[in-house]
Amino acid sequence: MTTGRRKSQRSTRRKLCSPGRPPVWQRENLCRFWQEIAAGLSSEEAGIVAGVSAPVGNRWFRRSGGMPPTHLAPSAPQPKSRNLSFAEREEIALECARMTGVRAIARKLGRSPSTISREIRRNSATRGGDFDYRALTAQWHADRAARRPKVSKLARNRPLRDYVQDRLAGLVATPEGVAFDGPVVVWRKRRAVHRQSRRWSLAWSPEQIAQRLKVDFPEDPSMRISHEAIYQALYIQGRGALKRELSACLRSGRALRLPRERARNRGKSFIEDALMISDRPAEIGDRAVPGHWEGDLILGLGSSAIGTLVERTTRFTMLLHLPRMEDHGKAKSLKNGPALAGHGAEAVRDAIAGTIMELPAQLRRSLTWDQGAEMAQHARLRVDTGLDVYFCDPQSPWQRGSNENTNGLLRQYFPKGTDLSRHSADELSAVAHALNTRPRKTLGWQTPAEALDRLLKADMIDGVATTG
Known part of the structure; x- marks a missing residue:
């Protein structure tokens, strides 16, 4: 007996506009993507591991502001087995195409017949007037029905x-x-560019705002919010509370959050076998x-750089010429390839070795550097020059105090x-000579060149006395 109604009208779902083409990825892909992001992979690499293209992975990362949806x-709980x-x-779609009965499908999947019947009735494509069950469309309907939209606290509380x-x-x-x-x-939807104008604002940090609310409104529990909720309102699109461009008011200026593991692994791939x-x-x-020497790079416009070496006892300074490669600005740099800007690991290693090997052996004992990627070939440098290479702790420039002070003097030039x-190279040599012939208070108003010459003569006299 027919009811005179279309099957689509007898379905339990309200009429919907066409969803368009269902996505080719599923929840499993998204979960795998954010797991790889948490492990430190880039958005492109994580997208490929998750089974989608690199541009899709980059799009997911930017749409979520660099942080995964809750x-x-x-750390989110896994979907329940029901x-x-x-x-x-x-x-189910394959069995429906074979005209298999609901109970037979339920037995094959180990599910209740009512579960299969309800799935076909709720999540089939019904625009054609029939229950046309397709897996992609059914998954799209299930994901849409599972959403639990919740208005954020900032969106519903205007004073807050x-x-x-x-x-x-x-x-x-x-x-x-x-x-x-x-x-x-x-606002260009990206991190504030270094050495360019930044937007002026009060720029309280989210944590300062969250804690100050307790001081300014001690009796009003509605004026409370966590700093993490403020970050989410800034970075996650669709929260509807704060405009994304206000992230430029944060001190970091980041338009996207930086995953913790990615920041932890940045620039430290060569530190495992290094001497601290x-x-x-x-x-x-x-x-x-x-x-014993201290070294570093001073950087300039367009990723240009000059290497500096400072002897700790005499403050004698040598400058490393690091010219750009011929393809700089013409060819695109390759991943793990040579640094076209001129201060890659190989260029810095060769410059240090070529400069310091001109000194006598007693002046080639050790080198202290920061944890920069330009020293990735420190092991090879140790073999070539005999220098013991030591690395400073992260964000600890005072551990190379002589070098930092000299870099400040070099900024005059x-x-x-x-x-x-x-x-x-001749100009760098001239600047180094100017510093080495300038009297220094810490040397009793001697120049670094005079102090170094005095030490070399003392070593020569000691050597002759020992031989005699």
Whole structure:
């Protein structure tokens, strides 16, 4: 007996517009993607591992602001077994195409017949007037029905939103209340570019805002929010509370959050077999014995660089010429290939070896450097020169105090924001000579060149006396 109604009208789902083409990925792909992001992979690499293209992985990462949705985070609970998986929906679609009965499908999948019947009735494609069950479309309907949209606290609490936004993006003002707009900056949906104008704002951190709310509104529990909720409102699209461009008011200026594991592994792939500064002998620390050096790079416009070497006892300075490669600015740099800017690991190793091997053996004892990628070939440098290479702790420039002070002096000749590649090797030699012939208070107003010459003569006299 027919009811005179189409099957689509008898389905339990309300009428929907066409969803378009269902996505080719599923929840499993998304979960795998964010697991790989948490492991430290880039968005492109994580997308390929998850079974999608690199551009799709990059799109997922940017759409979520660099942080996984709550239900897809690696720490989120796994879906319960009562939920049908995409693989089971594919099996149901195959059996439906073979005209297999509901109970037979249920026995094959180990499910209740009512589960299979309800799945076909709810998640079939019904626009053609029949229950046409396809796995992709069924998964799309199931994901849509499983959504539990919840309005964020900032979106529904206007006073709280105004307070957060004013402390984050409010205008800078004088004590008399005169506000300044600051430079006009166009938000480019990416991290603020180094050495360019930044948007002026009060720039309270989310943690400062969250804690200050307790002080300003001690009796109002509605004026409470966690700093993580503020970060999510800034970075995750679709939260509807704070504009994404307000992330430029954060001190980091990041438009996307940086995964913790990616930041932890950045620039440390070569540190496993390295000697740390804690392993350095005491004679290096007290500057009693010459021949121990500190090194670093000073950077300029367009990723140009000059290497610096400073002897700890005499403050004698040598500069490393690091010219750009011929293909710089013409060819695209290759991953794990040579650094076209001129200060890659091989270029720095060759420059240090070529410069320091001109010194006598007693002045080639050790080298202390920071944990920069330019020293990735430190083991080869140790073999070529006989130098013991030590590395400072992260974010600890005071452990190379002589070198940092010398770099400050060099900025008189090589200001920040200028192209350092335009200087020739002869010009660097002239600047180094100027520093080495300048009297220094720490040397009793001797010059570094005089102090080094005195030590070399003392070693020669000691050597002759020992031989005689």
